[in-house]
Amino acid sequence: MNNMTQWIINLVPFLLVAVALISTPYASLRTPFGVSVPADERHHPAIRALRKSYALMISAAAVVAALIVALLGSTGVVEGTNKQSLLGVGATLLLMLVGFAIFVWYHRRMLTLKEQEGWQKRMNNRYAAAQLSFHNSPVTYGIVWFIPHLVVIAACAFIAVLSYDSLPDVIPTHFDWDGTVTDWSEKTWGSVLSLNIIQLIMTVIMVFVNWTIRWSRASLDPNKPEQSAQAERKYRRSTSLFILVFSFLLILMMGWVQAISLYERRMEGSMVIVSMLPLIVAGVWMVWLFRMNRERSQFDRISRDQDRHWKLGTLYWNPEDPAIFVEKRSGIGWTINFARPSAWLVLFGPIILIALVPLIDSNIMVRKSTGLGWRFDYTQVGTWVVLALIVILVAGVLLMRRFRGR
Amino acid sequence: MFVRIDLESDVPIYTQLTNQIMEGIATGELQPGEALPSVRSLAADLGINLHTVNKAYTILKDSGFIQIHRQKGAVVQSGGMPPADDAYKERLAEALRPMAAESLGRGMSLEDWLTICRASFEQLKAKREGRPI
Numbered sequence: 001m002n003n004m005t006q007w008i009i010n011l012v013p014f015l016l017v018a019v020a021l022i023s024t025p026y027a028s029l030r031t032p033f034g035v036s037v038p039a040d041e042r043h044h045p046a047i048r049a050l051r052k053s054y055a056l057m058i059s060a061a062a063v064v065a066a067l068i069v070a071l072l073g074s075t076g077v078v079e080g081t082n083k084q085s086l087l088g089v090g091a092t093l094l095l096m097l098v099g100f101a102i103f104v105w106y107h108r109r110m111l112t113l114k115e116q117e118g119w120q121k122r123m124n125n126r127y128a129a130a131q132l133s134f135h136n137s138p139v140t141y142g143i144v145w146f147i148p149h150l151v152v153i154a155a156c157a158f159i160a161v162l163s164y165d166s167l168p169d170v171i172p173t174h175f176d177w178d179g180t181v182t183d184w185s186e187k188t189w190g191s192v193l194s195l196n197i198i199q200l201i202m203t204v205i206m207v208f209v210n211w212t213i214r215w216s217r218a219s220l221d222p223n224k225p226e227q228s229a230q231a232e233r234k235y236r237r238s239t240s241l242f243i244l245v246f247s248f249l250l251i252l253m254m255g256w257v258q259a260i261s262l263y264e265r266r267m268e269g270s271m272v273i274v275s276m277l278p279l280i281v282a283g284v285w286m287v288w289l290f291r292m293n294r295e296r297s298q299f300d301r302i303s304r305d306q307d308r309h310w311k312l313g314t315l316y317w318n319p320e321d322p323a324i325f326v327e328k329r330s331g332i333g334w335t336i337n338f339a340r341p342s343a344w345l346v347l348f349g350p351i352i353l354i355a356l357v358p359l360i361d362s363n364i365m366v367r368k369s370t371g372l373g374w375r376f377d378y379t380q381v382g383t384w385v386v387l388a389l390i391v392i393l394v395a396g397v398l399l400m401r402r403f404r405g406r
Numbered sequence: 407m408f409v410r411i412d413l414e415s416d417v418p419i420y421t422q423l424t425n426q427i428m429e430g431i432a433t434g435e436l437q438p439g440e441a442l443p444s445v446r447s448l449a450a451d452l453g454i455n456l457h458t459v460n461k462a463y464t465i466l467k468d469s470g471f472i473q474i475h476r477q478k479g480a481v482v483q484s485g486g487m488p489p490a491d492d493a494y495k496e497r498l499a500e501a502l503r504p505m506a507a508e509s510l511g512r513g514m515s516l517e518d519w520l521t522i523c524r525a526s527f528e529q530l531k532a533k534r535e536g537r538p539i
Contacts, residue, residue, distance in 0.1 A: 125413070126412055126413055127413070128452045128454070129408060133441075219452075220408070220451075229408070302413075304413065324450075
């Protein structure tokens with residue numbers, strides 16, 4: 001294993017997490033540390049000081065975590081490449097955990113500051129504004145923009161199906177960071193096409209995320225409704241574009257992994273590019289969204305004792321609110337109203353689906369007795385997973401349609 | 407079209423919503439056949455209860471300003487607005503009566519009262535015809 005490669009693989013996610021944590025209060029000026037503040041107090045020296053000391057704390061935590069890992073790695077306490085990469089993942093997870101603890105602490109400090117300054121009374125607690133046509137005009141890129149994704153998936157699956165007979169009886173299904181094969185599976189329709197199924201589920205999830213961006217709450221500045229609606233549109237459209245490009249890259253990447261594992265059966269050296277490219281694209285885009293978000297933060301919106309619904313400044317729990325998708329208070333993006341059962345479905349549905357995919361790894365298709373074409377083997381669990389996926393897809397589409405109507 | 411709700415006003419929220427949408431339709435800012443947001447989405451955008459929006463839509467539907475389709479949801483009445491028939495005039499007179507009473511009680515003259523009525527009417531009419539007010 002190339003030492004350099006190992007370092008890059010460990011360092012890039014770690015740095016991304018560190019940067020994301022540090023930039024969180026700078027990305028959401030309207031709600032520093034998940035607390036809403038009056039529009040004219042957003043650059044208050046006390047808030048600035050909090051942001052700065054928070055950034056320092058996170059940086060210090062990152063340096064300490066990195067040092068511990070470097071020490072453990074160089075003293076040889078942890079040996080073997082796989083264990084060392086685990087160490088890198090461990091450092092990243094530790095940083096996330098510590099970062100969240102620090103965030104919660106600063107969230108408390110911010111609440112105290114708000115109370116001391118008596119800002120709650122000076123907030124816009126009275127006026128709410130909305131644009132009636134906001135969600136009807138095309139805010140996000142439509143579903144047709146995902147056709148290229150489907151074309152790529154279909155092409156990958158098509159090639160795999162055509163070459164099925166010429167593939168060896170065992171195929172590599174697992175690689176380590178080095179690109180060497182660590183696990184093999186017996187050739188079945190499930191194992192050959194499992195990456196295509198994951199591609200498909202990913203596309204469905206991305207279509208769904210794109211759709212939630214369109215329908216999530218658009219709360220406007222009651223004093224500048226037009227400008228704030230325009231800024232909101234611009235922001236959502238570029239986020240939608242990001243999702244489109246990012247998911248397409250991921251799909252291409254998975255197609256490439258499939259091609260290598262089926263037809264080349266080795267992966268030396270290419271692993272770094274394969275795993276880093278989407279991360280780098282995401283990083284660049286984040287910077288862009290970050291800037292746009294700052295531009296948007298000049299607008300005010302209603303904040304009638306919303307603070308108490310944001311648990312720890314991060315989790316939104318408000319049974320009174322009909323909204324399912326709301327904008328995050330810290331950082332960039334959207335989150336769900338955890339007080340609504342449908343929101344839980346949205347959050348855990350995709351995770352369960354992905355977890356079920358390995359079940360498809362059994363022989364779910366058998367040749368028809370006539371020898372022409374295939375049919376499902378209903379005695380396999382995987383078959384039912386596939387059928388369930390189809391049902392969920394159809395149900396999801398119907399649900400989306402209902403959401404638009406009354 | 408934008409709506410703006412005052413959550414601390416004495417005027418109920420559903421009335422504010424009804425009034426603003428009706429005004430939008432009267433001035434042509436909302437065109438016949440134009441789709442209105444779903445109850446859930448408008449309630450979410452304004453951060454108000456679903457029933458409040460539902461009530462406003464029901465009132466607008468009953469007075470003939472919007473239609474509610476099963477598939478398309480709420481749309482601005484496209485088959486011609488309800489006419490100002492005798493039944494409507496009767497309702498209008500009934501609604502104006504307490505206002506006239508209050509003005510009279512405060513010692514307002516008929517001319518002043520009519521001036522105010524004329525001003526609102528002409529403002530909306532000018533907006534509808536795209537003239538400066």
